Each structure stands twice: as structure tokens, then as C-alpha cells.
Amino acid sequence: MAARPLLTELADYRPLQAFATQLQATSIEALFAADPARAGDFTLAAAGLRLDFSKHLLSRPALAGLLRLAEQARLPAAITALFDGDKVNNTEDRPALHTLLRATSSHGLDTEFDEVRKGRAQMRQWAQRLNNGEQSGFSGAVITDVVNIGIGGSDLGPRLVSEALRPFHGDISCHYVANVDPADLQDTLLELDPGSTLFIVCSKSFRTEETLTNSLAARNWMLNAGASVADLDRHFLAVTSNLQAAADFGIPAANCLPMWDWVGGRYSVWSAVGLSCAIAVGWEHFEQFLAGAEAMDEHFHGCPLQANMPALMGLLELWYCNFLGAGNHVVLPYDHSLRKLPDFLQQLTMESNGKRVSRDGRQLAYSTAPVLWGSAGTIGQHSFHQLLHQGTLLCPADFVLPLTTHTGMPEQHRRLVANGLAQSRTLMVGRSADAAREALLQRGLDEAEATRLAPHLAMPGNRPSSVLTMDSVNPSTLGALLALYEHRTFCSGVLWGINSFDQWGVELGKEIGTRILAQLAGESAGGDMDPATRRLMDEWRAAQG
Amino acid sequence: MAARPLLTELADYRPLQAFATQLQATSIEALFAADPARAGDFTLAAAGLRLDFSKHLLSRPALAGLLRLAEQARLPAAITALFDGDKVNNTEDRPALHTLLRATSSHGLDTEFDEVRKGRAQMRQWAQRLNNGEQSGFSGAVITDVVNIGIGGSDLGPRLVSEALRPFHGDISCHYVANVDPADLQDTLLELDPGSTLFIVCSKSFRTEETLTNSLAARNWMLNAGASVADLDRHFLAVTSNLQAAADFGIPAANCLPMWDWVGGRYSVWSAVGLSCAIAVGWEHFEQFLAGAEAMDEHFHGCPLQANMPALMGLLELWYCNFLGAGNHVVLPYDHSLRKLPDFLQQLTMESNGKRVSRDGRQLAYSTAPVLWGSAGTIGQHSFHQLLHQGTLLCPADFVLPLTTHTGMPEQHRRLVANGLAQSRTLMVGRSADAAREALLQRGLDEAEATRLAPHLAMPGNRPSSVLTMDSVNPSTLGALLALYEHRTFCSGVLWGINSFDQWGVELGKEIGTRILAQLAGESAGGDMDPATRRLMDEWRAAQG
Numbered sequence A, B: 001m002a003a004r005p006l007l008t009e010l011a012d013y014r015p016l017q018a019f020a021t022q023l024q025a026t027s028i029e030a031l032f033a034a035d036p037a038r039a040g041d042f043t044l045a046a047a048g049l050r051l052d053f054s055k056h057l058l059s060r061p062a063l064a065g066l067l068r069l070a071e072q073a074r075l076p077a078a079i080t081a082l083f084d085g086d087k088v089n090n091t092e093d094r095p096a097l098h099t100l101l102r103a104t105s106s107h108g109l110d111t112e113f114d115e116v117r118k119g120r121a122q123m124r125q126w127a128q129r130l131n132n133g134e135q136s137g138f139s140g141a142v143i144t145d146v147v148n149i150g151i152g153g154s155d156l157g158p159r160l161v162s163e164a165l166r167p168f169h170g171d172i173s174c175h176y177v178a179n180v181d182p183a184d185l186q187d188t189l190l191e192l193d194p195g196s197t198l199f200i201v202c203s204k205s206f207r208t209e210e211t212l213t214n215s216l217a218a219r220n221w222m223l224n225a226g227a228s229v230a231d232l233d234r235h236f237l238a239v240t241s242n243l244q245a246a247a248d249f250g251i252p253a254a255n256c257l258p259m260w261d262w263v264g265g266r267y268s269v270w271s272a273v274g275l276s277c278a279i280a281v282g283w284e285h286f287e288q289f290l291a292g293a294e295a296m297d298e299h300f301h302g303c304p305l306q307a308n309m310p311a312l313m314g315l316l317e318l319w320y321c322n323f324l325g326a327g328n329h330v331v332l333p334y335d336h337s338l339r340k341l342p343d344f345l346q347q348l349t350m351e352s353n354g355k356r357v358s359r360d361g362r363q364l365a366y367s368t369a370p371v372l373w374g375s376a377g378t379i380g381q382h383s384f385h386q387l388l389h390q391g392t393l394l395c396p397a398d399f400v401l402p403l404t405t406h407t408g409m410p411e412q413h414r415r416l417v418a419n420g421l422a423q424s425r426t427l428m429v430g431r432s433a434d435a436a437r438e439a440l441l442q443r444g445l446d447e448a449e450a451t452r453l454a455p456h457l458a459m460p461g462n463r464p465s466s467v468l469t470m471d472s473v474n475p476s477t478l479g480a481l482l483a484l485y486e487h488r489t490f491c492s493g494v495l496w497g498i499n500s501f502d503q504w505g506v507e508l509g510k511e512i513g514t515r516i517l518a519q520l521a522g523e524s525a526g527g528d529m530d531p532a533t534r535r536l537m538d539e540w541r542a543a544q545g
Helices: A013-024 A028-034 A062-074 A077-084 A098-102 A112-131 A156-164 A181-188 A209-224 A231-232 A243-249 A272-281 A283-302 A309-323 A341-353 A384-389 A409-431 A433-442 A447-457 A477-498 A504-520 A531-541 B013-024 B027-034 B060-072 B074-082 B099-102 B112-132 B156-164 B181-190 B208-226 B229-234 B245-249 B272-281 B283-300 B309-321 B341-352 B383-390 B410-429 B433-442 B448-455 B475-496 B505-518 B532-543
Strands: A043-046 A049-052 A145-149 A173-177 A199-201 A237-238 A328-333 A371-373 A397-402 A465-470 B043-046 B048-054 B145-149 B173-177 B199-204 B238-239 B328-333 B371-373 B397-402 B463-470
Touching: A013 A397, A013 A477, A028 A409, A028 B013, A043 A309, A043 A371, A043 B505, A049 A173, A049 A477, A049 B397, A049 B505, A049 B532, A062 A477, A062 A531, A062 B433, A077 A173, A077 A283, A077 A477, A077 B112, A098 A112, A098 A237, A098 A283, A098 B099, A098 B371, A112 A283, A145 A209, A156 A272, A156 A477, A156 B505, A173 A181, A199 B475, A209 A231, A209 A243, A209 B410, A237 A243, A237 A272, A237 A371, A272 A465, A283 A309, A283 A447, A283 A477, A283 A531, A309 A477, A309 A531, A309 B309, A328 B048, A341 A371, A341 A477, A341 B383, A371 B238, A371 B371, A384 A409, A384 B341, A384 B505, A397 B410, A409 B505, A409 B532, A433 B173, A447 B433, A465 A477, A465 B112, A465 B532, A504 A531, A504 B173, A504 B383, A504 B410, A531 B048, A531 B112, B013 B060, B013 B173, B013 B309, B027 B410, B043 B283, B043 B309, B048 B309, B048 B475, B060 B309, B060 B475, B074 B229, B074 B283, B074 B410, B099 B283, B099 B475, B112 B238, B112 B245, B112 B272, B112 B283, B112 B475, B145 B181, B145 B208, B156 B341, B156 B475, B181 B208, B208 B229, B238 B245, B238 B272, B245 B433, B245 B505, B272 B283, B309 B505, B328 B341, B328 B410, B341 B475, B383 B410, B383 B505, B397 B410, B410 B463, B433 B448, B463 B475, B505 B532
Parallel strands: A145 A173, A145 A199, A199 A237, A328 A371, A328 A397, A397 A465, B145 B173, B145 B199, B199 B238, B328 B371, B328 B397, B397 B463
Antiparallel strands: A043 A049, A049 A465, B043 B048, B048 B463
16 A cells, blocks of 8 residues: 555644534534434435444534545545555565455465365365364363464454354354463363363464463363373364474374464464364354455445545544543443353454554654443443443444344343433433432422432433344354455554554564563573562562462 | 542642653663662562562652642542441442452441341352252253353453352352343353252342343243243343342342342452352352452552552552643553453443542543553454564553463463463563664664664663462452452552542433434434434445344
């Protein structure tokens, strides 16, 4: 991609600042009063998902300005570049081909697509083999449990997908271990039998500290249970591009599935990194998951900006972060199965766009990625929603709201939906001090007490939210949902002028961690550390008793 | 408590603004260079916890100013009022007596303490009965599984404590169900046998929508499995103040444990709301948990501000939110067992202090509670730490770092500690563009490429964090840790001039939810809703097929 102007240099940046100032003096309810048609017009549909973005502090002219801004930032060209396999990851000189992982045709990238297809065939083979009960362990028992060992992109995606699609699970149970804290692996293994357990080690380099450490501990667990080194190939698969390191560990090439440099970890659940999911739900359902994502890809690739769901969501993110001063974004899945969605999105958005320089290395003078947080509704209603309604911060919200349940308990599920819709509405309408006072009088409080308490019950309202609905959570809509947020993240990155596909910021901490580890182990002195770190290392030594 | 002046009216507010401006022009590393003794001096110890707050953008004069500010805000008198049982919850005309729940003496509150002791005796009795295998279900089988049904304060606290103290668990497994989404209960019950399962229904009013709905579903599950209505008292306990509603449900008074108006839900894990924890870890460990909290209470109550750990942490929160512009606070427990700590703290801090009016109803013109978020280290390092290191937002961090492990794998645990210390240090020191360029040259890159990439590897540093250590996670240190954050939250609330013990902001959403539910059920028309909500209700109806 050619160098692009920065956000603040775009022609519509200043006019949008003026719109923002105007809109801060009005209310979303007033926008509805003046233009009731926005309820229908501020909606989009794609790939089984429907976005209602009508309850935003956004007018039609401001929306038009944002769309012009996206043109000025050359977003359409950037989308084309992404799908064409251009080296959009310019600092690592690579394309970002996660869309190819769910594609059914090559998009002109024949070499890579050929590898993708071979990888898919391997995944299918392993998933079917395990689901058919054809894989047995060292004792002859059939494999019944799969433990995915990975961290970050090799964990959060598969964990979310596996959990979200629980109603589609077959007989094999999948477990996830990520943390280098030995308690994570230990807690998981407590419930498992070595003879019927298979590990999938996910690490592109096969050198990730947490993953390698846990894999070695898992290997010892297996050997201590009576497996021989020769048996390990019955119990370990690897998803990696470092076949030699896997072989040294005891995993032969036949047990290795591929990862490629042109897929970032946080975009990799569609590859063999998602093998545990394919095993959990079966290959057909995994293909539906890929197909849902591909449908969103086609929408994103082909649809004009004004009807393009990821682009619109990216523009909304920009609107709140750069024009209205929000430093956070809250995602509220009203579905128990999607409770890990915020964790997944934290990595996707904050690792992709938590950057402070442009693609060409210029320091940015404006905000980039906000803190993304959230939890499942209605859990959050009894926790942090107090702050959403009456706090002093602007917290733009996404309600993710499946409209039916797989549980066979539609009446109880209706309560969930009613709560989700009510929270979105309540954020917008709020309650005036007069209305609060009236409500208190109706409860039988006297005038003085009602007047005293009314300010505490009053709520400012005018707090924005999107509502993202789907008929149900299934492999296809889940695929579309994750692809939607991937592309939204890409759009925001393009608008901010940054490379969303690198993560240089995590390197230094690893280097310093290695040095501190050597010092704690007594292998080197601590003279190169600051006084606080030295003192804390002493404290650690004292505690080892 | 008497009316207090607001934050911005305090004498030291403006001088602190000047300090903040000065400090923004310097760096934490420069503060260390000028004053290496801060590594030791900016530390505090209490109740088995140690706080290192040396890596903050805070000088000794600014700290002194903050301490004066706390005096001016009458924080010492507020602390006294809290422990004296004054009606610190002024909008509900109640004291907040959570400290009494872990007290070993009455503090002059004889009536309430008498009730606390009776409640404790009941908890002990039930915990011992269950742990001794003396409670059997309708089929004669001994109870082996306990399911806590509650939400918010009746869920997040017990869930955290139970999970954190897993190494202390006995034979009974505890499970937690909160969400009104029927999948939450259904997923949990899948693994359980009705004959050996006991439910604890936690709801002060016995009217909480989610809890009552789930409890009725659990009741049906039990009856469908062959229990009679008369058998229900073998399978259901309640923690409630509404004995009549519990009796109507089928839970006799003998199976009810108390809740009191003078304890808020988010401060209630020390009461019978924590019964599931007492069952999981046994009564003696639960008493140690209470004792750890009481030790922190004594510290908080008796210690001068300059050495008072909760007060210092409250002042740090204020410093970043109100003087340095942070809108969020990230909590990073470097311990797998504490991975739910951020969830718990979200409710504690954001429900307590997500307010926009003062205790006497004046609108506040300054920020109150930030968004609290986080996850277990090292998980976050492979997810959102990119933003912490290179993003554009100020994210003050708390590292919570136990120094030993219960797993018997100290070498692996050492890696966890090294990573935690390294992240805290890295946030402070960062890496200059020159140092980044040098590092790239050493990797063998040519001059041009090193120059191009250096800005992407550069990290500004100067990002603040606390490190909170303890020798290990055990009942006592866990009690101290939760009490610490409770009191920190109270201190911040006092400094902001708000009542941390009410939550009026959650009421309106419930009212609107009830109306929407009736409309979805076809029991009333939707004319009183906004156009967007009406359209979304239509969408829901269409999806019901």
C-alpha cells in the first residue's frame, strides 16, 4: 500500500470535530425525535448478522462525513490490498492472509491456497480420526480428551470457539492450558487419564516460553504414567512451522500441522490452530464456521462503505475515540456461550491497534486503540453497569444479542433478551431528576426525602450503544461474528494509519524477563536492574525460605 | 458523616495539579536516579501483603500533597465512621458493616455482632455437616456437589474465593450459576446427579430475577429426577433476609442463613454468602480467610495515612484519574488461582464508585471511578500488553504477585515471577528509538532497515505500576487482599465525595426490562418504547419462527 495521509491530515477531520461539538450539545433521543426513520435506516445486515447502530450520538451528516473520511484514508484500496495479498504487514514485509484460511477459492494466491487446502485436509483427517475413535494411546485406550497447549492467539480463539459451540460438541472433551503458572496445567490434568489424553502443542516457533514449558511438563506427566518416548506420537500433535524443534521434542513430522508467517496468531483460529475446535465440533461444523467467516469476507470485500458492516463499526470506534474522547469500548455478549468474547477481542483489538506510530514510523498525535472490556449479560448488570449508567466516563457499548436459545427454554431466554434490549434503551434514555423525584413520590416517600434522593436516581442517558443480533449462535454466525471484528479492527487500523499486524511492543518484556529469570536462578547478577526490581528480587529470594 | 467539601474545593487540589504538570515533564526513571531510596521508602506492608509503589509518576512532595488532600477530605474521620457503624450509606440511611463480618469483637455494635456470630455458627454447622458427609439427598446418597445460585455480589466473591483456594478444597465440589441465560445452569447440571447435589440460593430479597429463575429451574430438575416437594429441604439452602419467600419456594427457615441490610452484596463474601466457600475449603480455612481480612481492617483502622495501604492505593487511583487523566486501571494477577480477581474488582470498584453526584446530591464536575479491567499474567502478555507498552493510553497497573507456588513446581513458577517483574520494569524503562536501532543492527539488519524499523520497536516507557506481593495465596492473604481493595474503594469514594455503598443506577434498567419482557411475551403493547427498541422487538419476534 502507498503511504497514506494521517488521520488529522484528512480533509474531513476538522469538519467532523465541528459535528462532534454540535452533537455533544444534543441527545440521541432528540435525533430520534427529529428523524424516527433512523431506527430502520441505521441498520445493516451481512452474513447472518444484523447491526443496529441507530442509538449513537451520530447524525446523518456526521455519518456522511465519516464515510468521506474513510475514502480520504483510502480504506477501499486498503481492503483490496488485504484480499489481494499485498504486504499490508509492512514492518514484517508480509501479507496478512487470514481470509484465505476460510476461502473456497484462491483469490489469485495459488501457492498459499494450495498450502491452506493441504492443511485443511490434515485437520479433517485428524478430526475424523479422533471422532471415529481411531486414535488410541499407549495403553490401548481410545483418546477421549484433547488438551490444547498454546497462549495468546493459540489459545483465546480456539477456547472461545470451542466454548461457544458447546451444543455442537461430540464425544471428545477439549481443554485449554495457557498460563506458565504450573497451576493451570496441573488443574487441567487432575481430571484426565494419560492413557486417553492427546495434547496439541500450538506454537509457530515451537519456542514460546509458556507453551514449551507446559508441553515439557505434559510430556513428563505422560512418561511418568508409563508411556515410553516412542509412545509420544500417540499423544502429541503440534501446530508449528518449526518441524525440527517439534521432532526434538518427540513429535514426528507426520503429527505436525502447519502455521505460516503470513497469518498472525490472533487471526489464526481458522487454521490448524483451530484443530481442537474441529475435533470438538466435528469437521462439518468447523467447515460451517469457516463458511460463515467467508460470507463476512465477501461482504467486507465487495460492499460499498456506506453498507459495509466492519467499516461502519471501525468508523464508530474512531468517532468515539478521536472525536468524542472515549478511551474504552465495552462489549456485552448477552449469551452465556459467548462469555469469552471480550477476552478474545482484547487481544484482537489491543494487540492489533495498541500502537503509537504510523506505518511509516511517524509518531501519532492522536489516540489509537481504546481499552476493550466487558462480560456476559446479565452478569455485568449486577456488576459494572452502575458505572455505565451513572459514572463519569463515556463507554460506547456493543450489545451482542442472539435471539434464540439452543437450551429448549425459550421463556427463560426471553428474559435475557428483554434485559439486553432494556440496557441498551436505558443507556440512551436515562431518567431526569424530575422523573426520579416523581418515581420516589409514587413509592410513598415524602417530599423532602424524594427531593433529597432524586439526584441519586437520576441518570443522564445519552449513552451510545450498538445492538448486534443474530438468529442463534451456531458455527456459521460465530464465524461471521469473529470475521466481523477482525475486519473492524483492520478498518480502525487503516483509519489510524497503523499496521495492525505486527506486535513489536511485546518483545522487550520477553528480553527483560529472560534476564530476570537468570538472575532469580542465580545464573547472573542483578546489577543491570533498577533499584525497585532489585529490591523485589530480594523479596522473592527471602520468600523462597 | 458531616458534609464534606468536594475534591476540587480542597486546599491542596490546585497545588497537586501543578505537581502533575511538573511530573509529566519528567520520568519515573529520573525520579529513581535523583532518589534511589524511593525503592525502599515507597513500600508498605500490612496483613501479609507488601505494596511497592515506587514505580509511579509520583514525587515525595506530590505524595505529601496527596496525603494532605486526604486529611482535607477528612478521610481519617470517614474511616472512623465506617468502623463505628455510622450511617455511611447515607442515601439508604444505613451503616456498612462488612468489617464486622470478619471481626472477633463487637466494636461496640453488640446487636449486629450477635447476629453475625449466630450466622457464623450456622455456617460452621452446615459446612461441617456437609464435609462430614452427614447431609444426604432424596435417594439416600451423600451430597457431593454444591451449586451456588446467585448473581453480582452473591456470585463474584464466592466464585473467586472458591477458585483461588482450590489447593485447600476438601471432597465437596462447588459450582456457580449466575446468568439468566438458561445455558449457564444447564451446562452446570449436565455433570451433576440430582441425588447428591445441594443448591444454595443467595438473594437478599429472594426476588433477584436471575437467581429466582435459575432456582425454579433447579427445583424442577430436582423434582423431575424423582424428589418430592418434601425432599427439597435436603437439597436447598437459602441465604436471604426474606424467609417468607424462601418458605414459599420450599426452603424452611431452618435451611435459611441470614443476610442483612447493612451489608452490600459486593461486600458480602464474608457473610453466609460465602457459605459455598466455607464448604469447599472447610470451616478452619474459612476462619483464616476472615482473620486475614480482619488483620487488614486493623491496619486500615489504626494506621496513619502515610503508612496506610488502602489509603495510599486510593490516593494513587485519584492521582491518575483526576490529575493525570487516566480513565482506566488494569489489574494483573500473576497467579492462575486469582484469574477471576479482575471480575470481582470490577463490581467492587465500578458499582461502588461509578457515580456522578456527591453524597448530598451535587453534580460532580470531575472524574470518578475508572474502568477496571485485566487478566491473569502471563495470559495478558500475549494479548493486550502490546497496548500497555506502545498504545496511546495511560493505563496504571497493579501487578498482584504471590512469590511461591503450591504446585510443587517452583522452577516453572519462577518463570511466572520473572515475567511479572519484567513487565512492571519494562513499562517503566521502555526503549528509546536509538536503543531499538542498536538492537536491530545487532540482529544483523542493515542500516536502512534498522532505521526504518526502530520507531516500531521503540517504547516510551514511563508507564506506572504497583507491585503487590505476598508469600503465597492462602486463606489469610486472600482475605487481606480482598479487604485491601474494599478499603481502597472506600477511600477513593471518600476522596471523590460519593457514597460507595448504594447502586441506584441499576434500578431503571430493571424497570424497563420488566416492561420489555411483558411486551415480548405479548402481555402489553410496545407503544411506550423508542423506535429502535420497537424495531428490535419486531426482529426478535420474527426470529422466534
